[in-house]
Amino acid sequence: MKNCEFVTFISILACTIAKDRTQEEINILSVFFTQLRRHISNFVDFRCGPM
Numbered sequence: 001m002k003n004c005e006f007v008t009f010i011s012i013l014a015c016t017i018a019k020d021r022t023q024e025e026i027n028i029l030s031v032f033f034t035q036l037r038r039h040i041s042n043f044v045d046f047r048c049g050p051m
Contacts, residue, residue, distance in 0.1 A: 017029060
């Protein structure tokens with residue numbers, strides 16, 4: 001997937017996830033995905049070393 005295609009995909013996914021959600025639900029999802037990103041990053045660092 002090319003960079004511009006990836007950005008478009010992420011934008012569409014974010015809009016789809018946020019559709020018909022309250023501000024509180026969007027905030028909770030944001031915290032969830034931020035924590036998930038941090039944990040995955042830590043896992044990658046542990047297995048592969050810092051990049």
